Each structure stands twice: as C-alpha cells, then as structure tokens.
Amino acid sequence: MARAIMLQGTGSDVGKTVVVAGLCRAALRRGLKVRPFKPQNMSNNAAVADLPGEAGGGEIGRGQWLQALACGVPASVHMNPVLLKPQTDIGSQVIVQGKVFGEARARDYQALKAKLMAAVMDSWTKIGEGADLVVVEGAGSPAEINLRANDIANMGFATRVDVPVVLVGDIDRGGVIASIVGTHAILPDEDRAMIAGYIVNKFRGDVSLFDDGLTAITRFTGWRSFGVVPWLKAAARLPAEDSVTLERLADGERRALKVAVPMLPRIANFDDLDPLKAEPAVEVVFVPPGKPLPADAGLVVIPGSKSTIGDLLAFREYGWERDLEAHRARGGAVVGICGGFQMLGRTVRDPDGIEGRVREAKGLGLLDVETVMEPEKTVRNVTAHSTIFQTPLSGYEIHMGRTTGPDCARPAAIVDGVADGAVSADGKVFGTYLHGLFGADAFRARFLAGLGVSGAGSDHRAAVEAALDEIAEELERHLDCEALFSLAR
Structure with missing residues (x-):
C-alpha cells in the first residue's frame, strides 16, 4: 500500500x-x-x-x-x-x-x-x-x-x-x-x-x-x-467544485460582453462557465435569487441542474422568465446546457417521478422541443463537432432524460456521430447536453466573435495546468x- x-x-x-x-x-x-x-x-x-x-x-x-x-x-x-x-x-x-x-x-x-x-x-x-x-x-x-x-x-x-x-x-x-x-x-x-x-x-x-x-x-x-x-x-483559474463559491462570483467586473448565469437552487457543473470567465473581455455574472437578470447582458447561460423541474419552477418564481423574455426581445442570445437545455423547451415531463412529486412542468418555450425524464442515466466522456461553427468539441455528458422536437432537426452538435441538442430558427438560442463545450478553444473563439468579442480562444487547458x-x-x-x-x- x-x-x-x-x-x-x-x-x-x-x-x-x-x-x-x-x-x-x-x-x-x-x-x-x-x-x-x-x-x-x-x-x-x-x-x-x-x-x-x-x-x-x-x-x-x-x-x-x-x-x-x-x-x-x-x-x-x-x-x-x-x-x-x-x-x-x-x-x-x-x-x-x-x-x-x-x-x-x-x-x-x-x-x-x-x-x-x-x-x-x-x-x-x-x-x-x-x-x-x-x-x-x-x-x-x-x-x-x-x-x-x-x-x-x-x-x-x-x-x-x-x-x-x-x-x-x-x-x-x-x-x-x-x-x-x-x-x-x-x-x-x-x-x-x-x-x-x-x-x-x-x-x-x-x-x-x-x-x-x-x-x-x-x-x-x-x-x-x-x-x-x-x-x-x-x-x-481552477474549476470550482462547491456551490458555496457562487456567492463570491455574484459580482462581476465590467467588460466587453456580460454573461448572466442564474444561480439555480440545484445548479450543477457551473464550472462549464470557467473558460468564459477566463476571457479578459468577458464578464460572467452569477445572478442570485431575488436579483433580476441584468438588462445589459448580451448572453444568458442556463446551466446544468440536478433537479430540472424543481429549478424550472424556481426560475419562474424568481421572476427570471420575464427577464429572459425581455432579453430575447432585445435580441440577446441564450444557451442552455444539460438541465438548462431541458428548461428551454416547451415541456418537461417526469412520468415516473424520478426527480420528485411534480410530474410535469411548462418549459420556457424558447426551443420547440420537449423532454421526458427516463430512469437510465447517461454518463460518458465524448468527442463532438459543432454544427454551428464547424469546429471540434470535447466534453462529457451526465444527464437523465430524452429531448425531442422540431428544433432538434437543427442540432447544436454531433456527439460521437449522433445529433445532440437544438438550435432556434433565428440561431440566437441553442441547447446541448454537452458539458465542457466552452473549453474547446476554437469553438469559444468563434462563438464569442459572434457576440462581438474578438481575440478570444486562448488555450484554457494550458492555463489550468x-x-x-x-x-x-x-x-x-x-x-x-x-x-x-x-x-x-
């Protein structure tokens, strides 16, 4: 030993x-x-x-x-x-x-x-x-x-x-x-x-x-x-592990692009945002309950969740749905990752009560998809390709549920040869089950360039090392x- x-x-x-x-x-x-x-x-x-x-x-x-x-x-x-x-x-x-x-x-x-x-x-x-x-x-x-x-x-x-x-x-x-x-x-x-x-x-x-x-x-x-x-x-510059750190991340420093991230009660894998936080021109603001999503945000990212329906109900209770609708009316972009992707659809159903007593909830309606929770959990590392920017991706999946609908005909990525996620008709909203996508430097550079941030895409893994x-x-x-x-x- x-x-x-x-x-x-x-x-x-x-x-x-x-x-x-x-x-x-x-x-x-x-x-x-x-x-x-x-x-x-x-x-x-x-x-x-x-x-x-x-x-x-x-x-x-x-x-x-x-x-x-x-x-x-x-x-x-x-x-x-x-x-x-x-x-x-x-x-x-x-x-x-x-x-x-x-x-x-x-x-x-x-x-x-x-x-x-x-x-x-x-x-x-x-x-x-x-x-x-x-x-x-x-x-x-x-x-x-x-x-x-x-x-x-x-x-x-x-x-x-x-x-x-x-x-x-x-x-x-x-x-x-x-x-x-x-x-x-x-x-x-x-x-x-x-x-x-x-x-x-x-x-x-x-x-x-x-x-x-x-x-x-x-x-x-x-x-x-x-x-x-x-x-x-x-x-x-290291990934944060515990949600207790989020309170210290609630206040940002003003930069070229503001990214708003709602602090869901059961937020999961919020280190997906670390590569964005590391970009000098990007300000990532974690928004606590009781505070509105900032009106000057150019991007809203709805992160992963350990309890999609519960966090969806909380999102609505905190008034963030109204803020999100106003953000979209201003032409703002939205990304949903894993549970956040599921929330962006029209409905989330849990017929077996996997997450709790509430069996169905109306989604945020920004993507024409619906999710059904299923007992089997997907847990895997993957290689992928962005269909939006034609760049390589890598990351991992940890999720329950299957998402289908018309917007899935425009997948956000191809993961191990299979279509993943969905993109809105105007291209301003997309959702994916892929954690870690912002860690792909070429994708991050192209994505941020579309939001007015130039010169992004430095080697994030090298920065962690x-x-x-x-x-x-x-x-x-x-x-x-x-x-x-x-x-x-």
Whole structure:
C-alpha cells in the first residue's frame, strides 16, 4: 500500500481541494507517483472518470478530477468512491464507485454510511496500487462530532487506515485560532491523536504577521505548524467544485460582453462557465435569487441542474422568465446546457417521478422541443463537432432524460456521430447536453466573435495546468513540504 497523508478542514470551503491539488502537483514535480483520494464528497459539480473499463464511465467530484490532472494521471472513479449529489434540501442522489446507488434523505444516509465503507476500502486499495504517495482530502470538518458514528469522510476513515492528518484552517473567514484550537478541544482522544499538525490557509498580506498566531495555536494544541499559505490568486483559474463559491462570483467586473448565469437552487457543473470567465473581455455574472437578470447582458447561460423541474419552477418564481423574455426581445442570445437545455423547451415531463412529486412542468418555450425524464442515466466522456461553427468539441455528458422536437432537426452538435441538442430558427438560442463545450478553444473563439468579442480562444487547458504549477510553487515556498511528505505513512 502506498504511503498516505490526509488533509481535513476546520470547516467546509477552507481550501482543502486546492491545497491537495497543489501538493499533488508538487509531489509530481519531485518525481513521485502520486494519487488523490476523497472517500466521500458532496457536490453537483461532477466529472466523468477518464479510465476505461471498471474505473471509467462513472461520476466523481470535479475536485478529484482536477487533483488527478495535478497528478498527471487519468481520473478514476476510485479517487472518489462516494459522491452525494443534492437534489432537495433534505436528500441526495448517492453515487458509489461512479454509478447511481440510490437516493437517501440526510437522516437515512447516516445509517447507510456503514454499508458504504466496504466500497471506500475497496477503492482505497485500488488507488494505492503502484503509487508512491496518496494525498487524501476530508469533507466538512472532523469537529462535527454529531456525525462521528459510522463516519467515512474524516476521522472514521483516518483511524480505519491509520493515515496521519493535517488540519487546514481558513484565516480569511476569521476566527482561525479558535477554529483550530476548538477542533483540538472537541475531538475524542483517538481522533485527536491522528492529527500531526496544521496549515493556515488564505492569508492576505505578509504571512510573518501571523507568527504570534502560530505560537498561540501550538501552545494550546501541541500541534506543529506546517506553514501559512498566502491567498492563491491562481486558484481563481481552477474549476470550482462547491456551490458555496457562487456567492463570491455574484459580482462581476465590467467588460466587453456580460454573461448572466442564474444561480439555480440545484445548479450543477457551473464550472462549464470557467473558460468564459477566463476571457479578459468577458464578464460572467452569477445572478442570485431575488436579483433580476441584468438588462445589459448580451448572453444568458442556463446551466446544468440536478433537479430540472424543481429549478424550472424556481426560475419562474424568481421572476427570471420575464427577464429572459425581455432579453430575447432585445435580441440577446441564450444557451442552455444539460438541465438548462431541458428548461428551454416547451415541456418537461417526469412520468415516473424520478426527480420528485411534480410530474410535469411548462418549459420556457424558447426551443420547440420537449423532454421526458427516463430512469437510465447517461454518463460518458465524448468527442463532438459543432454544427454551428464547424469546429471540434470535447466534453462529457451526465444527464437523465430524452429531448425531442422540431428544433432538434437543427442540432447544436454531433456527439460521437449522433445529433445532440437544438438550435432556434433565428440561431440566437441553442441547447446541448454537452458539458465542457466552452473549453474547446476554437469553438469559444468563434462563438464569442459572434457576440462581438474578438481575440478570444486562448488555450484554457494550458492555463489550468499553469495555475496548478503556480500553486505548487507557492506551497513549496510557504509550507514545509518536505516535512509534510515525510509525515506520510
């Protein structure tokens, strides 16, 4: 079994995913065969594993896909054996080793976790084969002791496999001393003994100004500091995994083209917008509930959704349907991706109640198509071709449902030889099931040129790789990486 180290956080969104990705890239640059692992993740930003056969064709968290990229290896479903995709406020779809396992309410899932540990351990064994180092990411916080029974995400896993833990705290949100010291105070002795030290993340300014803070934390806990990580500007160029980041994306900076993206309650795979955000002349604004779609937007993108009918009803409730109609009356363009594509049609029907109690909803009516939800889920990586701009595309599909209708006679793309999506008669509206289409540089350049943006289409994948290298270099400068890697056992 490979040597391993685990990063857990004092809470959610403290930057664990980015720090793990950076450490993975730093280890790779040292010549190590390194792999990421996250026993349990909760995110509607999913990716499709790259590996063929047993480990391919399945869903994993977008963060583990990014970490695999940082390791220089194809993504495997075993890097994230349990993925929870929230569908309602109290329940989630459960993905186990890439495949749909079922659905569970939060209370029921607590009992289910004990059964899922076998899958976690099976994946853990597979990921360690042939690796020099595995960098494990926890979920949430080990201080949530009310969830400690049957835990598979944090200390339940760490104690089971005897992997040393480093605690990550976020100084940007405030109270980092209390959060780290409080975690030490509240943990049971067995769990506390697993923690070898801590990292303070997201420091703005001169990190030496926190020297007294480090002294205080170590005095209270006895844990060593592995360093203080500055605010990593390059992290903004990486795909975001959790929807908690969307609040920070709600305010944009004025540029040549404004792109409005409604923040649906069950928004999924919103990292589809990352290549647009990276374009200097494009301003991507995520619009929260209660705010209108901006009247000066040249493009509205309706993103993916884990609950199409529920989010369609919310879209109408928030008043965005009126805003969208006004946008179209001004000649604005609209793109719908996956669930967003389904919403653009005339009707969405769910005869088997796959998504919930509502079996049918009127669509937004911008495309002459209708969607019927079906139990079988399509999960695959694909190669494609844009019929609109005659450029190559690549990406992935994760969706339920079949969409048909007159506008499908004008497909948006040819995916693995099959027509996909639909385009309106005037060409201003199109929908597709293809996630990742904006990552195709030639397509993005042609698409944005049609909206008045010239000079777009830089190499987005190269920019992500460069960001990972930059983050690895920053971690090498500010953390004792030698000690961190030596800690692994």
